[in-house]
Amino acid sequence: GNSVTQMEGPVTLSEEAFLTINCTYTATGYPSLFWYVQYPGEGLQLLLKATKADDKGSNKGFEATYRKETTSFHLEKGSVQVSDSAVYFCALSSTSGGYNKLIFGAGTRLAVHP
Amino acid sequence: DGGITQSPKYLFRKEGQNVTLSCEQNLNHDAMYWYRQDPGQGLRLIYYSQIVNDFQKGDIAEGYSVSREKKESFPLTVTSAQKNPTAFYLCAIKETDYGYTFGSGTRLTVV
Numbered sequence: 001g002n003s004v005t006q007m008e009g010p011v012t013l014s015e016e017a018f019l020t021i022n023c024t025y026t027a028t029g030y031p032s033l034f035w036y037v038q039y040p041g042e043g044l045q046l047l048l049k050a051t052k053a054d055d056k057g058s059n060k061g062f063e064a065t066y067r068k069e070t071t072s073f074h075l076e077k078g079s080v081q082v083s084d085s086a087v088y089f090c091a092l093s094s095t096s097g098g099y100n101k102l103i104f105g106a107g108t109r110l111a112v113h114p
Numbered sequence: 115d116g117g118i119t120q121s122p123k124y125l126f127r128k129e130g131q132n133v134t135l136s137c138e139q140n141l142n143h144d145a146m147y148w149y150r151q152d153p154g155q156g157l158r159l160i161y162y163s164q165i166v167n168d169f170q171k172g173d174i175a176e177g178y179s180v181s182r183e184k185k186e187s188f189p190l191t192v193t194s195a196q197k198n199p200t201a202f203y204l205c206a207i208k209e210t211d212y213g214y215t216f217g218s219g220t221r222l223t224v225v
Binding site: 006025034036041043044045046049089098099100101102103104105107 | 119136147149154155156158159164170172196199204206208214215216217218219221
C-alpha cells in the first residue's frame with residue numbers, strides 16, 4: 001500500500017543553520033506530495049505542496065522538490081529561525097475506489113536554539 | 115469568519131463513557147475527514163465522508179462511529195469500545211483537488 005517515511009527526530013539546530021528533513025514515499029501512480037507544519041497545541045497548516053514530478057513547492061523560505069526517480073520530497077530551508085520550531089509532517093494524497101485521502105509520515109520535531 | 119471549527123478544545127472522558135467530538139465547516143466542501151494523532155505516530159485516518167449520508171472506514175475505525183446528516187457537520191463519537199482513546203483528534207476538509215485544511219483539534223483524555 002501507499003506509505004510515507006520521514007527521518008526520525010528530534011532535529012536540533014542553531015539559528016541560521018541549514019535544515020534538511022528527509023521524506024520518501026511508496027505509492028502507485030503519481031500522488032501529490034505535501035509538507036504540513038504543526039505548532040504546539042494547534043492543528044496542521046499546509047506549508048507547501050507539489051503535484052507532479054520535478055515540481056518544486058516553496059513557502060516562507062522552505063522548499064521541497066518532487067523527485068520521482070528517488071521517490072523523495074525532502075524539505076529544506078537555508079537559514080532556520082527559532083520561530084520554525086515545530087513538528088513537520090510529510091504526506092501524500094492517495095486515491096482509491098473514488099475516494100481521496102492523505103497518508104502521513106510519523107512527523108519530525110524541529111527545535112531551533114538562539 | 116469562514117473555516118473549520120472543532121469543539122471542544124479539551125475533553126475528558128470517564129471509563130465506559132461515550133463522547134462526541136464536533137466538527138463544523140462553512141466552506142461548502144463535500145469531503146471531510148477525522149484523524150487521530152498519537153506522539154511519534156503521525157496521523158492515522160479514522161473515518162472519512164465524501165458526501166452527505168455517506169462515510170467510509172479509515173485505517174483505525176474500531177471503537178469509533180460517525181454520521182454525516184448535514185454537509186456542514188461531521189461529528190465523531192468515541193465509544194466505550196475504544197480501548198485507548200486518549201489522543202489528539204483532528205478534523206479536515208478537502209478544499210481543492212490538492213488541498214486539505216485542518217481544524218485546531220480536540221484533545222481527549224480518559225480520567
